[in-house]
Amino acid sequence: MIVGNRKPLEEILEMVKPYKKILLLGCNECITVCAAGGEREVGVLASELKLSRAKNGGEIEIKEHTLERQCDFEYIDQIKPFVDDYEAIVSMACGAGIQYTAERFPGKVVLPAINTTFLGVTLEQGVWSERCQGCGECILHLTGGICPVARCAKSLFNGPCGGSSNGKCEVNPDTPCAWQLIVDRLKELGQLENYEKIIEVKNWSTSRDGGPRTRVREDLRIPKDS
Amino acid sequence: MRLSYPTNVKVVKVPCTGRVDVLMVLKALESGVDGVYLAGCEIGDCHFLKGNLRAVKRIAYAKELLKEVGIEPERVEMYHIATSDGPRFAQVAKEMTEKIRALGPNPVKDKNKAFKA
Numbered sequence A: 001m002i003v004g005n006r007k008p009l010e011e012i013l014e015m016v017k018p019y020k021k022i023l024l025l026g027c028n029e030c031i032t033v034c035a036a037g038g039e040r041e042v043g044v045l046a047s048e049l050k051l052s053r054a055k056n057g058g059e060i061e062i063k064e065h066t067l068e069r070q071c072d073f074e075y076i077d078q079i080k081p082f083v084d085d086y087e088a089i090v091s092m093a094c095g096a097g098i099q100y101t102a103e104r105f106p107g108k109v110v111l112p113a114i115n116t117t118f119l120g121v122t123l124e125q126g127v128w129s130e131r132c133q134g135c136g137e138c139i140l141h142l143t144g145g146i147c148p149v150a151r152c153a154k155s156l157f158n159g160p161c162g163g164s165s166n167g168k169c170e171v172n173p174d175t176p177c178a179w180q181l182i183v184d185r186l187k188e189l190g191q192l193e194n195y196e197k198i199i200e201v202k203n204w205s206t207s208r209d210g211g212p213r214t215r216v217r218e219d220l221r222i223p224k225d226s
Numbered sequence B: 001m002r003l004s005y006p007t008n009v010k011v012v013k014v015p016c017t018g019r020v021d022v023l024m025v026l027k028a029l030e031s032g033v034d035g036v037y038l039a040g041c042e043i044g045d046c047h048f049l050k051g052n053l054r055a056v057k058r059i060a061y062a063k064e065l066l067k068e069v070g071i072e073p074e075r076v077e078m079y080h081i082a083t084s085d086g087p088r089f090a091q092v093a094k095e096m097t098e099k100i101r102a103l104g105p106n107p108v109k110d111k112n113k114a115f116k117a
Ligand code: SF4
Pocket: A002, A027, A028, A029, A030, A031, A032, A068, A069, A070, A071, A072, A093, A094, A095, A096, A097, A098
């Protein structure tokens, strides 16, 4: 899932300073699961904003609304009937959702309440961890199912750097060295020969370096003239 | 045992302090109450095993949120009181009332016109 963090209240207060009527828009998917921008977090932020405004003698009207998703226009368009009653939208979706909401309502101010951080997993309730960087050309079959792009601080492809010690990464002693994990796993799988294979210089053009990416499935597209 | 405790303390019954969500605490303050405290069972005595432990963490989180807002975090507190301990219940009610009285009224209630009506 996409994992994000609620922005500090101070930052959000600064953004909403000019507005008295805001639409606080949550998202029911990834950002709900990572407890940053779902219905509950929308409730908490709304309450914090109201308390803060009231404390400082100001007023704020907030409509709390959580969409099924903010990355599909069919859902975003559900706010059409009432969006104009509000001066600004504060979105609690991931960066993709925030942008798509802004795209659907070009005349509306759309503000981010979330810092989107990574693609990851839930380690335990309340703890999330990064796993993938969407590089566009997966090599997990060579690395024992452990991603050197996302989990090695230097995204190394052919073994650890000199900073790997006692299984930990030199960048942070709490972070396991991805290459230690890879070698351990390859051993367990009896696939150490994979470690001998040289992974050639990666073509990063399938990743972010090639510019923003678009995926098309022609068979699924609905012809414009139909 | 007839014990008295301050009449300003309004009791909201929940099946377990584990039922209390951060939002409930915030909403109470939003509505103008001066403070909120949870009277949970003693640590290790939760009928639902971990309800009061969860409540401890949620109150800690609520305090963080209040700090962010600029409202005294001391307005929110967690207490552990055995179900049979009436005197302690009365004592905590007094203690919390005095603490809140020292802090003064909820700043939100003070400033928000809606509450003045
Ligand atoms: S808007 Fe973002 S958080 Fe919401 S479902 Fe889409 S990708 Fe996930």
